[in-house]
Amino acid sequence: MRAYASEGHFAPGRMGPKMEAAARFASRGGRRTVICDRPSLAEAVGASAGTTVVRDESARRTEG
Secondary structure, eight states: OHHHHHTTOSOTTTHHHHHHHHHHHHHTTOOEEEEOOGGGHHHHHTTSSSEEEEOOGGGOOOOO
16 A cells, blocks of 8 residues: 555545555554545445555564
């Protein structure tokens, strides 16, 4: 997702800040982020509306 952001796929002031927040959340251990408008919240939680960002477990790194 960060690669898409760096290529300009998410407009600054619109989806850009939301996607950056979702990436930060995932990098700090969050597993799933849902981005939607308030009226669509119930559908978004059920994955039938909005944008869902899921952490890529294969990209996790072990630091020691």
